[in-house]
Every structure is written in C-alpha cells, then in structure tokens.
Amino acid sequence: MTLAVNLSSRAAGMPSSPIRRLAPLASAARAAGKTVYGLNIGQPDIPTPREVLDRLRSFRQDNVPYGPSEGLPEMLDVLHAYYRGLGLDVERSHLFVTTGGSEAILFVLASVSDPGDEVLAFEPFYTNYAGFSGLLGVRLVPVTTDPSTGYHLPPRAVIEARLSERTRAILICSPNNPTGTVYTAEELDLLADICRDRGLFLIADEVYREFTYDGRAHRSALSLPGLDDRVVVVDSLSKRLSVCGIRVGCIVTRNRDLLSAVLRCGQARLCPPTLGQYAALAMADVPASYMQRVVREYQARRDTIFEALTSTPGVALRRPEGAFYVCACLPVDDAARFAEFLLQDFDLNGETVMIAPADGFYATPGLGRHEARLAYVLEVEALHRAMRAFSAALQAYPGRT
Amino acid sequence: MTLAVNLSSRAAGMPSSPIRRLAPLASAARAAGKTVYGLNIGQPDIPTPREVLDRLRSFRQDNVPYGPSEGLPEMLDVLHAYYRGLGLDVERSHLFVTTGGSEAILFVLASVSDPGDEVLAFEPFYTNYAGFSGLLGVRLVPVTTDPSTGYHLPPRAVIEARLSERTRAILICSPNNPTGTVYTAEELDLLADICRDRGLFLIADEVYREFTYDGRAHRSALSLPGLDDRVVVVDSLSKRLSVCGIRVGCIVTRNRDLLSAVLRCGQARLCPPTLGQYAALAMADVPASYMQRVVREYQARRDTIFEALTSTPGVALRRPEGAFYVCACLPVDDAARFAEFLLQDFDLNGETVMIAPADGFYATPGLGRHEARLAYVLEVEALHRAMRAFSAALQAYPGRT
Numbered sequence: 048m049t050l051a052v053n054l055s056s057r058a059a060g061m062p063s064s065p066i067r068r069l070a071p072l073a074s075a076a077r078a079a080g081k082t083v084y085g086l087n088i089g090q091p092d093i094p095t096p097r098e099v100l101d102r103l104r105s106f107r108q109d110n111v112p113y114g115p116s117e118g119l120p121e122m123l124d125v126l127h128a129y130y131r132g133l134g135l136d137v138e139r140s141h142l143f144v145t146t147g148g149s150e151a152i153l154f155v156l157a158s159v160s161d162p163g164d165e166v167l168a169f170e171p172f173y174t175n176y177a178g179f180s181g182l183l184g185v186r187l188v189p190v191t192t193d194p195s196t197g198y199h200l201p202p203r204a205v206i207e208a209r210l211s212e213r214t215r216a217i218l219i220c221s222p223n224n225p226t227g228t229v230y231t232a233e234e235l236d237l238l239a240d241i242c243r244d245r246g247l248f249l250i251a252d253e254v255y256r257e258f259t260y261d262g263r264a265h266r267s268a269l270s271l272p273g274l275d276d277r278v279v280v281v282d283s284l285s286k287r288l289s290v291c292g293i294r295v296g297c298i299v300t301r302n303r304d305l306l307s308a309v310l311r312c313g314q315a316r317l318c319p320p321t322l323g324q325y326a327a328l329a330m331a332d333v334p335a336s337y338m339q340r341v342v343r344e345y346q347a348r349r350d351t352i353f354e355a356l357t358s359t360p361g362v363a364l365r366r367p368e369g370a371f372y373v374c375a376c377l378p379v380d381d382a383a384r385f386a387e388f389l390l391q392d393f394d395l396n397g398e399t400v401m402i403a404p405a406d407g408f409y410a411t412p413g414l415g416r417h418e419a420r421l422a423y424v425l426e427v428e429a430l431h432r433a434m435r436a437f438s439a440a441l442q443a444y445p446g447r448t
Numbered sequence: 449m450t451l452a453v454n455l456s457s458r459a460a461g462m463p464s465s466p467i468r469r470l471a472p473l474a475s476a477a478r479a480a481g482k483t484v485y486g487l488n489i490g491q492p493d494i495p496t497p498r499e500v501l502d503r504l505r506s507f508r509q510d511n512v513p514y515g516p517s518e519g520l521p522e523m524l525d526v527l528h529a530y531y532r533g534l535g536l537d538v539e540r541s542h543l544f545v546t547t548g549g550s551e552a553i554l555f556v557l558a559s560v561s562d563p564g565d566e567v568l569a570f571e572p573f574y575t576n577y578a579g580f581s582g583l584l585g586v587r588l589v590p591v592t593t594d595p596s597t598g599y600h601l602p603p604r605a606v607i608e609a610r611l612s613e614r615t616r617a618i619l620i621c622s623p624n625n626p627t628g629t630v631y632t633a634e635e636l637d638l639l640a641d642i643c644r645d646r647g648l649f650l651i652a653d654e655v656y657r658e659f660t661y662d663g664r665a666h667r668s669a670l671s672l673p674g675l676d677d678r679v680v681v682v683d684s685l686s687k688r689l690s691v692c693g694i695r696v697g698c699i700v701t702r703n704r705d706l707l708s709a710v711l712r713c714g715q716a717r718l719c720p721p722t723l724g725q726y727a728a729l730a731m732a733d734v735p736a737s738y739m740q741r742v743v744r745e746y747q748a749r750r751d752t753i754f755e756a757l758t759s760t761p762g763v764a765l766r767r768p769e770g771a772f773y774v775c776a777c778l779p780v781d782d783a784a785r786f787a788e789f790l791l792q793d794f795d796l797n798g799e800t801v802m803i804a805p806a807d808g809f810y811a812t813p814g815l816g817r818h819e820a821r822l823a824y825v826l827e828v829e830a831l832h833r834a835m836r837a838f839s840a841a842l843q844a845y846p847g848r849t
Contacts, residue, residue: 050647052678055616057584058559058709064517089515101721102665104505110496111693111727113489116465120478146547146695149717158459162563162585178716182583183458184563215456236711246451277453292512292722294547294695314581315462316550321693322504322723324511 061181064174072390074399082434084420087386087401089224089371093289093344096337102329106322112320116313118144118297119395125331133256135269141301143309146319148283148296150255153179155279155298158308159248160185160215167209168178168218169200171225171374171408171415173252176218182378188214189410194376194418197365198226201233207354216248217241220266222255223259225408225420226374227349227367230257232266235244239271249274249444251373254283254296255370257338260346263368277303284327286371287338293323347373348430356421356435359441361448369422374405374420380446382406395436402412405435416446462582463808465575474802479721482795485834487822488787488802490625490772494690495747496740503730508724515722517714519698521546523725526732527698527715527729534657537672542702544710546700547720549655549684549697554580555785556699557710560649561586561616567651568610569578569619570601572775572809572816574653575755577619582662589615590811595777595819598766599627600807601635607642617649619641623656623666626809627775628750630839633667640672649706650675650810655684655697656771676702688739688773694724749824749831756835757822760842762849775821777804781847783807792831796837803838808832818849 069087076083117123118203123139130137134341145151152175162184168176168432170189180187190209192198200206206217217238221230230238259265269279283296298309313319349367356362361378379385383404393399405418424428441447449483467625474484518524524540531538546552553576561567563585569577580590591610593599601607607618618639622631631639643650652669661668681807686696699710708789714720757763762779780786784805794800806819842848 052560052647052649052703054559054705054709055565057562058706058712061712062708063712064715068484091511093511100507100510100512103507106504107500109501109691110492111490111501112691140735151778152716158455159453161456161458164456175716175718178712182558182713182716183583188476216810246453248453273450289511291514292719294719294721302453304455306501308455308462311459311464311579312583314465315576315583316554317548317576318693318695319697319722320547321723322727323721326723352781369703370718404827446625 055183057184062174062177065101069386069390070400072387076390076399082398083390084400084425084429084436086400086423086425086433086445087403089286089422089424090291091289091371091424093341094217095289095401096329097287097331098329099326099437103322104163106325111321113317114324116318118142118213119321121328122256125263125328128331130299133267135267137299139271141299141306143298143306143313144319144324145298146316147285147294148173148177148252148281150175151283151296151298152252153182154309154312155184155250155281156180157183157312158305161341161401161429163213164215165211165213165217166218167206167214169192171198172411173224174307174407175221177410187410191414193412194284194365194374197229197287197368198223198228198374199235200230203237203241210245213246214247220252222258222369224370225372225403225405226254227370227372229263229265229368234416235266235268235271239274243274248277248279250279250281252281254286257287258345258371259341259369260349261337261368269299277302279305284330287347288327288333290327293326295327315377320406327341338388345423348359351427351430352421355414355431355438359438361441371423372420373423374418376418377399378448379417380448384446385444386419387405389440393440393443395439397438400437423436457593458585461817462580464574470787470791470802473788475683477791477800481798483799484791485799485801485826485830485837487824487826487834488804490687490823490825491692492687492690492772492825493827494742495729496690497734499730499733500689502729503829504723505729507726512523512722514721515714515725517719519543519720520722522729529732531700536668538670538822542700542707544699544707544714545720545725546651547700547717548686548695548696549653549682550576552682552684552699553577553653554583555710555713556651556682557581557586558584558713564614565616566612566617567617568607568615568616569700571811572599572806574621576806578811588811592812592815595764595766595775598769599624599629599775600635603639604638607759611646614646615646619651621653623659625656626773626804626806628771628773630664630769632668634740636669636672640675640696643678644675649678649680651680651682653682657686658688658743659746659772660770662769663749666770667767670700671746677705680706685731688730689728691728694727695721696724697815698726729825731776732778748828749826751833752820752828752831753824756832756839760839762842772824773821774824775819777819779842779849780818780845781849782817785847786845787820790841794841794844796840799833799837800841801834801838
C-alpha cells in the first residue's frame, strides 16, 4: 500500500515573489518584439567598479576552498575599515559575513524569534521579510504607513498598539525598499525608545545606506546610543558595488550572544561564497568618487522619474528620499491588472514598461491595490522613454479610475 | 526603563560545529611551530579542474547581476546533461540550483516539515542536518547504526520503531559522511518500501556520488521505481570539482509541488551565487578522466589510512566504501579529549594530527565517545606521516583504555 506524502503547512504559506510573477508575461512581450523597460526589480545597471572585476579575474589559487563560517579574515578587515570610515564605533569582532543581505535577515530572525513569535515591520515592506518569516514560523506583524506622508512612521501609539507579548523585534529598512523613504533622526529615536522600553531588538536593514539624495545624510541604527545589546544591522554589498550576484552581505551587532547564535547558524551552512568575497576585497581600493558618481546618477534618475510621475494626471506620490525605488498611487482599479495590461495589451511605438504592483509589499489584505513600485535602474534617456510609455498606458488602460 | 532582550530558544538549541571547535587549539599548535595534519574537515586538497578556473578568470560582464532564483539557465542545462549522463531519468524542470548542498537541505526540510515534525536520520550523521533542523524547529530523530556492521542500516523493525505520527521524511547520505558507508541496493529498497508504506519523503544526500571504491557502483535514490512523488536528492558540486567555496548545489525531484515550494523558498533569497555558477558551467568541459583520477587518488588514500588504522593496536573499523571519511573506534576514554591531547600535548618530531571526535555526529547523548572521524584529504605521503603521529599519540595518551 502506498500512503500519500504531503508538503508542510510552512511550504503552503510561503509567498511567491510579487516581483517575479510577471516574468512570463515580460518574456512573451519581448518574444513578440516589444522593448520592455524593466522597472520591476532592483537590479542596478551601473557597472561594477573595475577594481572588483579585475580582482576576480586575478584569482590564482588552484582550488576554491571553504572559508571560515564568519567570513574570510581579509573580508572582515575590509568591512571593519568600511564601518570605521563611516564613523561608526564597530569592532571587527562585531561583524559576521553572510550570503547576501538575504541570509543576514534569515539568521537574525532565527536568532531572536521562535515559531509563533512576532516581528513588527512597516508596510509596504520588502517582500522577502515575509518569505524568511514564513520559513522560520515567525509572524510578521505589519504597521501600515501612509503614502501621503511619504511612508514615514505613524505616531508612537499606533506602533505600540501592534506590540504583543510575543513581539521580539522591530524590523526597519532605511533608505527604504520599496518606498524610497529615509527615516529621520527623530523617527530612529522613537523606535529606539520603544525597543528600549519594551525589550525588543531593532533590526535595521541598511543595504541602501549610501543612496540618499538632496544632501540628506543617512543615520545608521549603529549610532543610536544605549542600545548596544539590541541593535542589529543587516547589510549587503549588492547595491553599493553593483554586485548583486556575488551574494555577500553581513550582520553587524555589538551583542555577543547574538553573534554567537548567528555563528552557529552560519556553521550549519559552512561558509559564505569564497569567490564573491575574494572579488569584494577590492572594495578597499575603490575610490570614493565611484560612489559619489553613482549617487549623482541615481539622483538624476530619481528626478526624471519623479517629474514624469508628478506630471501624469491622477498619479500621486511624495519625492523619494533614497534607495532607487519610488512607490506611487495610480489611478487604476488594480495595479496588478495594470501591470499585466502593460505587458500584454499595450505598447507605445513598440515600447512598454514592467512594474511591480504594490500589493505584494503589504501584509494587510486589500492594501496596495492602487500603488506600484518603480525601480529607477535605467539610464535617464531610457527612463524618459519608459515614462512616456507608462503615462500613455495609464491613459489607455480600461480600468482607469 | 530598559527591558532586557533575549535570544530565541531556537538560537540556544543550535549546536556548535563539532568539526570546527578544535580550531583554536590547532592555531595554537601551529603558532608553536608544530606541523598539524588536518584530517578533521572535508576540505579536499585536489586541484579544481583547469577548465573551471579558466572559465572564472574569463568573466567579462561589466557587472555581476542577480540570476534567476532557480539558477542560471545555462547551469540548469549543464546539470541536466550531467544527470542524464548518469543514466537517470531527470528532466531539466526537476532541477533547482541552490547555494551549496547546505541550502538544498534547508529548503527541502522546510518544504516537507513543520515545527514539531520529525525527520529520521541514521547516526552518526552529518552534523549540519541537526543545525538546519534546529533552525526550522524540526526534530531530527536518530536511528543508531553500528560500527561493527560498517554503519550499515539496522533491520526494518528497528527503523520502524522510531517512526511516529509526526515523521515526515527519512534523510540519508550515501556515500556517507561521516562513515564512508555506501548503502547497498537492498538497503535502498528497504528505505523505499518504508517511505512508500508510511507516506514519507526519502531525502537522499548524494554529494559524494562519484566517490566509491573497489569497483562499487553508487545507486542513486532517483533510480528507485515508483517513488517519483517522494524522492528528493540534495546535491553539491563542492567535492566533485574541489570547489567547496563556490557554494553551488542543487535539488532534484520529480514532485512538482515540492519544486514549487522550493522555488518560493528560493525567491526569498533571490538567487544562488552568480560567480560560482559561472565557473561551474565549465564542468561540461571537464574530461571524464579528471574524476577517474580523483577517485583513484582517494582510493589509494583510503587504503593508506585503512592499513595504518588496522595495524594500530586497539583500533577497530571496517573498510570504508566511499566518500573520503573513515570512522574508527579508538581505545580511548574520550575521543574529544584525545583530539585535544593531539593538539595540545603531543607531537612526533614536531608533527601531530587534527581529527573530529565522533560525539558531535550523534544525537543520542553518550554515543560516539570512543569514535573519531578522519577525513583523508591529504596526499599519501602526508597521510603516512600523519598516521605515524596518530598511532604514536594513541600509545602516549594517558586516557588509553
């Protein structure tokens, strides 16, 4: 007799990526000869610094061995110098190298929360927070932010109303994916206060740290006073060096017990990628002018997309402050259907746009139906063309409201 | 008022690596001028195929982008050809590329079991199975195997006695880490029968597939008839190509629902390492003679270490059949203390050995205290010297029994 096998409830509850679900439609549109401007995913087009690629090509070892679970010693040195260069009081022993920022989130969530525990996050949020929470059996509790305030934090009472006995941490991302919001010093202080008073970890995703505009400075959660035992930064080199595929990130915390837990998680997976780390060592040789040029380029793109969106009738948004995303409210019945329309039923002189409908970035059912995220990861001229197609599509869309 | 923060129970329960815990003692011994032969970890010294390293150095893209969550299309093609070359009925759509075999284990365990569920594994087992189970809140239930049978499977009734309502899968590794055992066709049939009858997944870790000796053939779980919905192979290129640090592995299953769950796990972490995959594409160009030479080399090493151990008074073991490990029973009060003695208190003409005490490979408390795992990852001449030091240390050890 054969007894059936079943998958886990955990598996059934894992969300599928809202960013990637349109991919088959985009492939079909391209196959049909359309130019599809991809504004749907945070895949920078900026060239990787020459130093990093040259370093990779100079790999001369005769095999590719495991490295230490906490990262190559030279990688820890380079990262340590990077954080010190930011003026942050970080020791080398506060660092742990991960397989991208993704693994950093997984290991930190695992180390601070048990199945059934809760972690607060401000929606719309980076979808993969929900994926990792689901994998670990942790409940991600959303606090909704408002497009009309530029997705800045709600008042303290609103946040505290979402805390429970099971809450273990508050998870933030600043500069924010998907909204482009950069939290102010006052907002960080508010969160620090709540975490101090309520015995919570503050997990800060700062992978877009350098991507701030209009002269705005980023304040790292690592600079918050009196929170040494509860601040954890998750970080990644992916966006900073345009090396998303090397899968190198890190965890930074001054909490030794947390680092020890993270190390034990890390030993189970042996080590982060040796080749990616080897290439990334060259970040020490990349001149400051590289990042300055990249930020200038993104600010110009931000201006281009913001001006195009604000001059499109019915579209509402605040000027994004950082990262390379903008979330906008669209005059449509359903942004997911509009995204499909763009790929399936529309083109302007053979050109169209791929966007990320925002419902996937919300945990609260029904929210985000009239919003979309656009990633400005194309050059200004291409962005102009993309936005012309986007505006025309909004006029042509049958579900316009 | 500041309320304290606490780590998760999950974190508290994560085992620390038994293989890596002796590292500080080894560093001290080396700093003191001793030669330490590292037989403690499965880090092959064999050179990576030239084709793979040349391919890496030829990386010409101007940035390193994310790839698809399921792996680069070309990587899937190459892996598909590899499995077809083994005579296995595997479609390209049955494959999912992972960040090493490690992530393959994590995603498969997450997809088939919920917190509190049980997975059966034969101890001594690869420690990281326990690490990933702990991360996911899954209980790894050990079925003890016997050194005197060469760690082959116990009778069906013994295995079935460990099953419960919560059992979701049986997890095997063949050729085995840490024992070097290769399960026979009959043993696989037995496990297949149990999985069929009891509604269980059979998760087969086959990362050492090619490493079998004395003309022994490896039988893949993928060749078991009538189990298409419940066989999952976890695999890795690490050992096969001496590329442990590239972090490229894969999952192979014909169960579409399981693949869909794995894909959703994989989307959360975006993609496996692009550089490692890029290099690994060259596996298609590596001549069959490479693997034949590697296996001949390991068989010679296996012979060297087996002869040395069997001629050491008090040591008991069966001839290992595959992989590059041997587990041996030692005439000592405590193999962990003996491992420390080797590094701290002993040398033979300035030389000593680092071994992995076997207690870390057992889940049942107290087991493995008189066993150790030795990885034969050194050339024959170095192995001879290592084993001379090892035998002399056994004579000199005060806790000899």
